[in-house]
Amino acid sequence: MNYFSSNFTLGILGGGQLGKMMLYETRKWDIKTQVLDPSAEAPCRIATDYFEQGDLMDFETVYNFGKKVDVLTFEIEGVNVDALEKLENEGIKVYPSAATLRNIQDKGIQKQFYKEHHIPTSPFKVYKDKYELNEAIVRKELHFPFVWKSCTGGYDGKGVSIIRDAEDVIPLSEGACIAEKLIPFKNELAVIVARNPSGEVKTYPVVEMEFHPEANQVEYVICPARIDEAVAKKARAVATKVSEAFEHVGLLAVEMFQTEDNEILVNEVAPRPHNSGHYSIEASYTNQFEQQIRAILDLPLGNTDSKVGGIMVNLVGAEGHTGQVVYKNIEKILAMEGVTPHIYGKKETRPFRKMGHVTIVNKDLNQARRIAEEVKRTIQVIAP
Amino acid sequence: MNYFSSNFTLGILGGGQLGKMMLYETRKWDIKTQVLDPSAEAPCRIATDYFEQGDLMDFETVYNFGKKVDVLTFEIEGVNVDALEKLENEGIKVYPSAATLRNIQDKGIQKQFYKEHHIPTSPFKVYKDKYELNEAIVRKELHFPFVWKSCTGGYDGKGVSIIRDAEDVIPLSEGACIAEKLIPFKNELAVIVARNPSGEVKTYPVVEMEFHPEANQVEYVICPARIDEAVAKKARAVATKVSEAFEHVGLLAVEMFQTEDNEILVNEVAPRPHNSGHYSIEASYTNQFEQQIRAILDLPLGNTDSKVGGIMVNLVGAEGHTGQVVYKNIEKILAMEGVTPHIYGKKETRPFRKMGHVTIVNKDLNQARRIAEEVKRTIQVIAP
Numbered sequence: 001m002n003y004f005s006s007n008f009t010l011g012i013l014g015g016g017q018l019g020k021m022m023l024y025e026t027r028k029w030d031i032k033t034q035v036l037d038p039s040a041e042a043p044c045r046i047a048t049d050y051f052e053q054g055d056l057m058d059f060e061t062v063y064n065f066g067k068k069v070d071v072l073t074f075e076i077e078g079v080n081v082d083a084l085e086k087l088e089n090e091g092i093k094v095y096p097s098a099a100t101l102r103n104i105q106d107k108g109i110q111k112q113f114y115k116e117h118h119i120p121t122s123p124f125k126v127y128k129d130k131y132e133l134n135e136a137i138v139r140k141e142l143h144f145p146f147v148w149k150s151c152t153g154g155y156d157g158k159g160v161s162i163i164r165d166a167e168d169v170i171p172l173s174e175g176a177c178i179a180e181k182l183i184p185f186k187n188e189l190a191v192i193v194a195r196n197p198s199g200e201v202k203t204y205p206v207v208e209m210e211f212h213p214e215a216n217q218v219e220y221v222i223c224p225a226r227i228d229e230a231v232a233k234k235a236r237a238v239a240t241k242v243s244e245a246f247e248h249v250g251l252l253a254v255e256m257f258q259t260e261d262n263e264i265l266v267n268e269v270a271p272r273p274h275n276s277g278h279y280s281i282e283a284s285y286t287n288q289f290e291q292q293i294r295a296i297l298d299l300p301l302g303n304t305d306s307k308v309g310g311i312m313v314n315l316v317g318a319e320g321h322t323g324q325v326v327y328k329n330i331e332k333i334l335a336m337e338g339v340t341p342h343i344y345g346k347k348e349t350r351p352f353r354k355m356g357h358v359t360i361v362n363k364d365l366n367q368a369r370r371i372a373e374e375v376k377r378t379i380q381v382i383a384p
Numbered sequence: 385m386n387y388f389s390s391n392f393t394l395g396i397l398g399g400g401q402l403g404k405m406m407l408y409e410t411r412k413w414d415i416k417t418q419v420l421d422p423s424a425e426a427p428c429r430i431a432t433d434y435f436e437q438g439d440l441m442d443f444e445t446v447y448n449f450g451k452k453v454d455v456l457t458f459e460i461e462g463v464n465v466d467a468l469e470k471l472e473n474e475g476i477k478v479y480p481s482a483a484t485l486r487n488i489q490d491k492g493i494q495k496q497f498y499k500e501h502h503i504p505t506s507p508f509k510v511y512k513d514k515y516e517l518n519e520a521i522v523r524k525e526l527h528f529p530f531v532w533k534s535c536t537g538g539y540d541g542k543g544v545s546i547i548r549d550a551e552d553v554i555p556l557s558e559g560a561c562i563a564e565k566l567i568p569f570k571n572e573l574a575v576i577v578a579r580n581p582s583g584e585v586k587t588y589p590v591v592e593m594e595f596h597p598e599a600n601q602v603e604y605v606i607c608p609a610r611i612d613e614a615v616a617k618k619a620r621a622v623a624t625k626v627s628e629a630f631e632h633v634g635l636l637a638v639e640m641f642q643t644e645d646n647e648i649l650v651n652e653v654a655p656r657p658h659n660s661g662h663y664s665i666e667a668s669y670t671n672q673f674e675q676q677i678r679a680i681l682d683l684p685l686g687n688t689d690s691k692v693g694g695i696m697v698n699l700v701g702a703e704g705h706t707g708q709v710v711y712k713n714i715e716k717i718l719a720m721e722g723v724t725p726h727i728y729g730k731k732e733t734r735p736f737r738k739m740g741h742v743t744i745v746n747k748d749l750n751q752a753r754r755i756a757e758e759v760k761r762t763i764q765v766i767a768p
Binding site: 004005020028030046307308327334341 | 386388389390404407408411412413414427430431432433669674678683684686687691692709710711714715718719721722724725726727728729730731745747
C-alpha cells in the first residue's frame with residue numbers, strides 16, 4: 001500500500017490534542033486524513049484534509065464516516081464500537097480493533113480480562129450499580145478503604161475515588177462500578193507498547209509519574225523512571241504481555257503500580273497515544289505519534305530509545321479562571337534551557353482543563369527536573 | 385503581545401515546503417496564520433488558518449495580503465519588496481525587513497554589500513547584461529575559468545555555472561550577472577544565524593555539505609561539520625558578522641567556503657529557514673522552524689545545540705520520471721535506525737525536483753553517515 005502523497009485516507013475518530021499531534025506526523029508524511037469530532041472548534045479542525053463535526057457515540061455518524069476511509073483509528077475510547085465492528089466486517093481496517101476496544105472501554109471487563117490472562121492487577125470486584133455496591137458495604141463484604149472506579153466514562157481522574165468511609169460513598173454516580181483493593185505503592189509507572197499488524201512489538205522506556213506531595217496530583221512525567229533496572233525490565237515485560245493478550249494494534253499505554261515489595265500491578269490501559277508519552281516528541285528517536293502511524297499502517301516500528309532525558313508538565317487551567325485563555329509568562333519559560341511548550345488550541349480555559357503541556361529535555365535528568373520545577377512555578381494558564 | 389491561542393495573525397509569503405514545516409510550529413503553539421502562494425496545490429494549503437492563491441511578485445496581491453496580518457514573513461526571496469516596504473511604512477512588522485531583502489535578492493548588490501562591510505568573499509565583478517559580460521571576455525578583462533551567477537532568480541543550483549571556456553558562455557541567460565573568481569575549496573560549509581528584533585543572536589553549529597565525488601552535487605548535509613574547532617569558530621563568527629551587517633531579523637543561512645588555507649569566504653545567504661538546517665528537526669534542541677518563529681515574534685531564542693549527530697539527504701525526483709510520485713522502498717528506510725523521511729506533498733515528480741528529505745540521527749556521526757549512504761542507495765522517487 002502506498003500511503004505517501006497518495007489517495008489513501010486515514011480516518012481519526014476524535015479531534016482533540018492527541019489527534020492534533022498525530023496530524024503533525026500525517027503532514028510530515030503527506031498522508032491524507034479526515035477527522036470526526038463533536039466540536040467545530042476541535043484542535044484538529046485544521047491540518048486535516050477533511051473535518052467533520054459529529055457525535056462519536058452515534059452509530060450512523062461513525063459508520064458513515066468510516067466508510068470513506070481506508071484505515072480507521074481513534075484518539076479517544078468513547079466511540080461507537082458497534083459501528084467499528086460493522087466497518088471491520090465490511091473490510092475497513094480498524095486499529096485498534098473493535099474487539100480490543102470492547103475489552104478496554106468498560107473497566108469491569110478490562111479488570112476481568114487481566115484476571116483471565118494472568119496479568120498482575122489489584123484484587124477487585126465488579127458491581128452492576130450503586131445499589132449493589134451499597135449492599136456489599138452493608139453486608140461487610142466490602143471494607144473501607146477501597147478504590148472506586150466507574151466502569152465507563154472515566155477520564156483524566158474523573159470516575160475514580162478513594163473511598164475511606166460511608167461519607168465518601170454518597171457523591172458516587174449510580175452506574176456500574178468496580179471496587180479495588182487500595183494498594184500502597186512506591187511509584188506509579190507507565191510503559192507505551194507499539195505493535196503493528198505483522199506482530200512487531202516495541203516498548204518505550206518506563207516513565208514515572210511524580211506526584212505533588214500534598215495535592216496527590218501527577219506533577220511530572222519523567223523519562224526514564226528513576227527506578228532499578230530490574231524493576232524497569234519487569235514493567236516492560238508486563239506491558240508487552242498486556243499488549244499481546246489484547247492482540248492490540250497501535251499504541252497501548254499501560255499504567256502500572258510498583259508496590260512496596262517491587263511487584264508490578266497493572267492499573268489500567270489506554271489504546272492510543274497517551275499523556276505519559278508526550279515527552280517523546282522532543283526526547284525520543286521516534287515520537288509516540290509517529291509510532292502510532294507506523295503501527296496502524298503496518299510500517300516498521302521506529303527506535304523507542306531516548307536521545308536525552310525528558311520531563312513533561314501538564315498545562316492545566318488555573319483555579320478560579322474561566323474564559324478566553326492567556327498563557328502568562330510563556331515567554332519566560334521559552335528562555336529556559338530545553339523547554340518546549342505545546343498549546344492545544346482550546347480557546348476557553350476552565351479550572352483544571354488540560355490546555356497544553358511543556359516538555360523539558362536535558363542530557364542530565366536531574367537538571368531537567370530542576371528546570372521543570374521552575375517551569376511549573378512560572379507559567380500560569382489564566383483568563384485575565 | 386499574546387501570540388498563543390489569540391487573534392494575532394502571522395502572514396507567510398510562499399507556501400512551499402519551508403512554509404509547511406514552519407506551520408508545524410505555529411500549530412504546536414496555536415498561532416493563527418495565513419499563507420499566500422501562486423499554487424492551489426501548495427504544501428501549505430492545509431494546516432494554515434487561511435490560504436490564499438496569488439502572485440508573490442504582484443504588488444497589489446502582496447500588499448492586500450499583508451494588510452490583514454500583524455507580522456509578515458516569507459519563505460522564499462522572490463516576493464514583491466515594494467509591497468513589503470509600503471506595509472512597513474504603514475506599521476505592519478515585516479521580518480526579515482524589506483531593506484534586508486533588497487540587499488540579498490540581487491546577487492550583485494549582495495556581493496557589493498559584503499565588500500562594503502569587509503566581509504570575506506571571493507573577488508567578483510558585476511555585469512549589467514550578457515553583452516557587457518561578453519565584452520569583458522573579449523577584452524581579456526575576464527579570464528576563464530570563472531563562476532557565473534545570474535543576479536536574480538537563482539534557486540537550487542539554477543542560475544549558477546562554472547564557465548571554463550567560450551562554449552560555456554553560449555547558454556547563459558541575458559540578464560545582469562556576476563563573475564566570481566573560481567576558488568578551490570576544501571569544504572562547503574553553512575551556518576544558520578538567528579536574530580530577534582531585541583538583538584539577541586544565536587548561531588547553529590557549522591554544517592558541512594558533502595559532495596558526490598563525480599556528480600559534483602551535494603549529497604549529504606552533515607552536522608556537526610567534520611572540521612577543526614578553530615575553523616568552526618571562525619565560520620560562526622563570520623556568519624554572525626554577516627547577520628549583524630544586514631541587521632537581519634529571523635533566520636539567516638550563511639553558505640561559506642573553507643579554502644585550501646583555511647580561510648572562510650562567504651558564498652551567499654538565504655534570509656529564511658534553509659535546506660542546510662533541516663537536520664535540526666530531529667537533531668537540535670530547537671529546530672530551525674521553531675527558531676524562526678521565536679526570532680520574528682521577538683521571543684527568546686532557543687538552544688541551538690544538537691542532541692545527537694544529524695545527516696540530511698535530499699529526496700529528489702529520479703531522472704527519467706515525470707508524473708504522480710511514488711516513494712519506492714520508503715518502508716525499507718523506515719526500518720533503518722534513526723531515519724525520518726519528510727514528504728513535502730508535491731503530487732508530481734520531475735527529474736531533480738526536491739520532493740522531500742530524509743534525516744538520519746545517531747549518537748555516532750560516522751554510524752549516521754553509513755546509514756545515510758544506505759538510505760540513498762535504497763529509496764527512489766519515481767513515477768511508475
